[in-house]
Amino acid sequence: MWHGDQLDLDAYLAHLGYEGDRAPTLETLRALHRAHVLTVRWDNLDAFLRGSVSLDLADIQDKLIRRGRGGYCFEHILLYAAALERLGFTFTGVSGRIRMGTDKILPATHAMLLVTVDGRRWLSDIGFGASPLDVIELTDGNEPVIDGRRFLLRRTEITPGADGWVLHHRDAGGGWTARHTFTENPQYPADYRVGNHFIATSSHSPFVSRPFVQRIRPERTDQLDGLTWTTTAATSLSPDEERLLEPAELPKVLADTFGQDLPDAEAELLVERTERAERAR
Known part of the structure; x- marks a missing residue:
């Protein structure tokens, strides 16, 4: 499904500087999430400079690992998902709508994973750029503090007639700003290619300007x-x-x-x- 068999797992883990256990445990997930966010760079430069971003895993590995370049959420999530698949984790891809304070309904163009470990589900959002440095348990009202940064996860109506989740962070006024919303509707690599095409090529995408x-x-x-x-x-x-x-x-x-x-x-x-x-x- 996620092409884990095509991933050079040793090269990926070496790029992260990860030398820990490879069992699909919560400890492993948290360590990999943190290492990925801190190590794998984030940018939109291919979309801005060329209007083209490849989601073929071979190209992503070459770009993000071998050349140490950056990419955005679709590239990050496909690399990360391939690694989790190889390591034996159970997870689902989901798509989110960026909010960052706006009430507009924007396209669902943010990719994340929901990972299940020992019957508990965790949001692993490694492709936001300024991503949380830890996974966040998928429970309503969860308010973790991660390296001094405060987050709030709420389950609520996110678009008219549709329930889902909203991830917030503290804003300059001390209140909560909605980062993005998402549903639990499963997404697959083919779905991410649709969103990627819009983000990389459309004149309506902020990443091409x-x-x-x-x-x-x-x-x-x-x-x-x-x-x-x-x-x-x-x-x-x-x-x-x-x-x-x-x-x-x-x-x-x-x-x-x-x-x-x-x-x-x-x-x-x-x-x-x-x-x-x-x-x-």
Whole structure:
């Protein structure tokens, strides 16, 4: 189903720096989730620069593991799911609608996994960019604090006539902001290819109009949205620093802060494409 037989599991675990037990236990799941979020980079650069993102597992492995590049949720989840399948975990793919405070009903273009271990279900959301650094048990009202970051998971009506789940995080005002909603309707690699096509190619997709890069660490989160670079401490509810970059600064910032050392040709394309996007605003 998830092409785990095509995954170089040893290479994936080595990339994560994971040397622990490989039994499908909660301890293993939590360790893999954390290692993936902290290690595997997140960006939309292929969608922004080329309008094309491959979801073939061989291409994902080459990009995210061998070349150490970043990708977005569909790439992350297919790599991660292949690893969990190889390790013997029981899980279901699901799709979510990004909210980030809006009440608009957006397309279901965020991919996650629901993993069952010893009869308990856990949300493993490793492809959000600023993802939780741990799995979150799928129980209504669950309010975990993960590395100083507060989350709230609620079961409620998420669109008219449809019940599901909402994951919230603390906002700058001390209240709760809805990150995304999701149902438990099973999703498969074929479903993710549909969402990926929209995100990578549609003029309505935010990912084709600007670079968007995120990196989370235990103590802080860095985000690049177009030319705006923000840094937020784990215990802060709003950015501690905000800087407006010039397009020519992007390659160095990506390398130094986001761990994305682009080849010269790709760095030049990023600067050129960003300059063009800024002129079109």
